[in-house]
């Protein structure tokens with residue numbers, strides 16, 4: 224069953240002559256462990272689409288399912304718990320809590336989900352160590368680099384073992400090298416944890432590992448060519464993505480494939 | 486969520502049981518060792534407690550209710566506050582130390598104001614009755630309508646003395662002369678109430694001497710320290726009353742009643758000065774058996790028309806009521822002001838803090854916080870500020886009271902543990918009220934905004 228499914232989703236902001244059709248008739252399906260990339264110019268409706276998929280914004284039309292459950296029919300009061308348990312968010316601007324250390328930022332969603340005490344601590348530390356932040360546990364966000372902040376945010380997103388990760392331009396505030404590492408992490412997560420990852424990005428290199436690549440313009444989605452390698456292939460992610468000597472490395476620069484298909 | 490949760494019901498019952506048991510032990514102790522009774526210490530906690538079966542049972546009921554109430558409140562607070570997780574409230578408060586200091590200062594100021602006023606009021610309230618309570622008389626007889634020593638002047642025919650002595654159960658009767666008088670001190674009116682002192686019976690005299698003689702002779706007067714301070718009077722100074730000079734031979738304390746103070750002259754002097762003729766202001770009666778107060782007061786009122794008889798406690802109470810009538814409304818207003826200032830200061834600091842942090846609250850919502858999770862943060866913030874503010878304010882009020890008592894002895898205060906507990910409640914309530922407006926603000930934050938950078 225698809226982890227995330229959108230059926231003919233439309234979002235219109237405002238009313239009357241000021242109305243803006245941000246998303247129009249979008250349908251999507253993401254399977255467990257699959258990486259879906261959405262590209263497109265600014266203002267094309269990508270963030271709006273992600274907000275709806277993340278149960279933060281109700282579509283004007285259409286239906287959205289998470290694990291077969293229609294979230295567009297759920298009551299407002301049920302949505303926070305859905306976001307807490309099923310969805311992990313990664314934002315362009317990191318969005319960590321400034322007064323909390325890296326570890327505490329990860330503990331917060333755990334504690335709301337009822338995981339407290341030493342169990343929560345072990346889990347949070349494990350995630351951070353896994354993401355290479357073992358020596359940054361007690362640092363405040365202000366004392367972390369951009370890449371470190373984004374990795375803390377990814378650890379926070381993973382805290383409650385969500386089925387979906389929604390990442391809105393996660394590398395937008397990072398330099399190319401750091402952005403590269405962060406995307407690699409997200410890919411590894413999709414593979415290792417069988418989590419569906421939806422990434423909005425301008426980073427064309429992601430297309431090499433994404434099973435689905437879509438182009439968004441004026442609120443409409445059009446398929447773009449994807450390699451379809453994903454993590455089902457026997458080639459390890461590290462080799463497929465960012466490896467220096469294999470041929471996939473050069474494919475990253477094969478830009479024309481990423482133009483929308485006619 | 487069961488980990489670390491308190492089972493409130495059971496906890497409250499257990500606490501009630503413990504309180505009941507301790508209460509029972511205290512009662513048993515006092516019953517077994519009446520000469521070492523300790524109930525002075527605790528009986529004030531149980532309104533209506535008396536050393537009778539009903540009174541003791543009432544006390545038991547109250548102790549159980551205390552346990553139940555404290556248990557339920559504590560349990561609810563304990564479970565509602567995030568027990569083991571990260572305390573965002575605490576982190577946010579500590580990250581803004583200036584703001585924290587201002588909010589805590591606001592509560593502390595309100596607590597200080599309320600406790601000092603309350604202490605002052607209680608100190609005065611106690612004093613208003615203390616003179617009557619310390620006078621060795623079981624019954625005070627006054628003219629009908631003269632319910633206390635302050636409001637109204639009581640005049641009784643002098644021959645009532647002999648007639649009351651004949652009433653069953655009466656051991657002794659002493660007349661008491663008092664007169665409200667304004668001395669002219671360098672053009673200023675100095676209001677005092679002069680009492681005639683029977684030194685042998687100890688009726689109508691000063692309570693506690695500060696300096697000088699304790700018994701005024703002819704042409705002599707003892708004044709209260711507050712009166713002496715107010716008009717800069719010293720031992721040896723002369724006060725003039727209708728051409729008659731009175732030399733100050735003693736200064737006493739404990740008879741300062743805010744608007745005026747008591748002064749004392751010899752009983753014989755009082756009769757002459759006041760030109761009372763065949764009239765007396767009060768009769769003070771001592772009984773053969775102090776337990777017969779009610780019977781004898783009834784007898785006196787039945788026997789003499791236009792006369793009221795009070796037990797010592799009743800008369801002290803009616804005297805205290807004067808203060809209550811005048812000051813409770815003023816106190817209530819001042820309390821309300823203190824409370825409002827507290828709420829306003831915390832409200833403002835919490836509100837600005839919430840607005841500044843509204844993006845972070847949005848992040849929390851986006852990653853799955855329910856509105857109630859965010860309210861909990863505000864609630865915890867309020868509780869911390871309320872508790873800290875109370876602690877600081879209560880400590881300050883004790884210091885202020887101590888210092889004031891040293892510097893200005895007339896500044897009479899008394900702070901009771903029970904006041905502390907209701908003021909604690911008030912400061913927590915202040916904090917909760919102050920978190921109400923930001924709460925509504927939190928509810929309106931749109932989580933989707935966090936996608937915008």
Ligand SMILES: Nc1ncnc2c1ncn2[C@@H]1O[C@H](COP(=O)(O)OP(=O)(O)O)[C@@H](O)[C@H]1O
Nearest residue numbers: 236237243245264265266267268269270271272
């Ligand atoms: N809250 C909103 N109210 C009104 N219009 C909005 C709102 N959010 C986005 N829009 C509009 O919807 C369109 C799509 O925006 P967005 O989803 O942010 O695009 P993208 O993420 O691709 O840059 C834009 O025209 C934008 O101005």
Ligand SMILES: [Mg+2]
Nearest residue numbers: 269270271391
């Ligand atoms: Mg966007």
